[in-house]
Amino acid sequence: DVKVTQSSRYLVKRTGEKVFLECVQDMDHENMFWYRQDPGLGLRLIYFSYDVKMKEKGDIPEGYSVSREKKERFSLILESASTNQTSMYLCASRDGLAGASYNEQFFGPGTRLTVL
Amino acid sequence: AQKITQTQPGMFVQEKEAVTLDCTYDTSDPSYGLFWYKQPSSGEMIFLIYQGSYDQQNATEGRYSLNFQKARKSANLVISASQLGDSAMYFCAMRGSYGGSQGNLIFGKGTKLSVKP
Numbered sequence: 440d441v442k443v444t445q446s447s448r449y450l451v452k453r454t455g456e457k458v459f460l461e462c463v464q465d466m467d468h469e470n471m472f473w474y475r476q477d478p479g480l481g482l483r484l485i486y487f488s489y490d491v492k493m494k495e496k497g498d499i500p501e502g503y504s505v506s507r508e509k510k511e512r513f514s515l516i517l518e519s520a521s522t523n524q525t526s527m528y529l530c531a532s533r534d535g536l537a538g539a540s541y542n543e544q545f546f547g548p549g550t551r552l553t554v555l
Numbered sequence: 556a557q558k559i560t561q562t563q564p565g566m567f568v569q570e571k572e573a574v575t576l577d578c579t580y581d582t583s584d585p586s587y588g589l590f591w592y593k594q595p596s597s598g599e600m601i602f603l604i605y606q607g608s609y610d611q612q613n614a615t616e617g618r619y620s621l622n623f624q625k626a627r628k629s630a631n632l633v634i635s636a637s638q639l640g641d642s643a644m645y646f647c648a649m650r651g652s653y654g655g656s657q658g659n660l661i662f663g664k665g666t667k668l669s670v671k672p
Binding site: 448472476479480481482483484487497527529531543544545546547548549551 | 565659
């Protein structure tokens, strides 16, 4: 079974702290994604990566950065956490097979981050 | 721009009855994919069903079926014989166009389904 794991289920941080959210997948997927989920807004893409050391901005990248030094690991970084970044963060991965018409995204369990 | 619209914030259904969750989409791409995910209160996103834009038949997976009407740009999820365990948030999503084949998903805002015993 494909497995996507996230370092924490629940996290509480203080305003101004630097926060690292880690995501690891075990299926050798090329593509990895970070989403933010807020009530009434659905899931919004923060960043994605289609290869090691490659990254692309999503819809809401402000206040976030990412790192992908190894294929299986994709980290989301909050440089200086703020209260409006309190949210559920979901990581996903997907096979990057070219030409495939169907490739499901596999999600991790999510990290519920609270910034005080 | 690509967009997914789910107009039902919440739905109730009696156990063992069928329920339809609405989803409409907007895209100018001739080729696209549509997905439904279930999110229980525990938070994990569970893939349910997929429909490709060129698929001739509506997708089915067990009790889940997708009522795909391409001309109307709708992709409604039908759950037959509802069970208490079906109570969850349901998200419709479309494969987006970031980077072409990278396969980012664009999500609707979700529908919260509650199954009554």
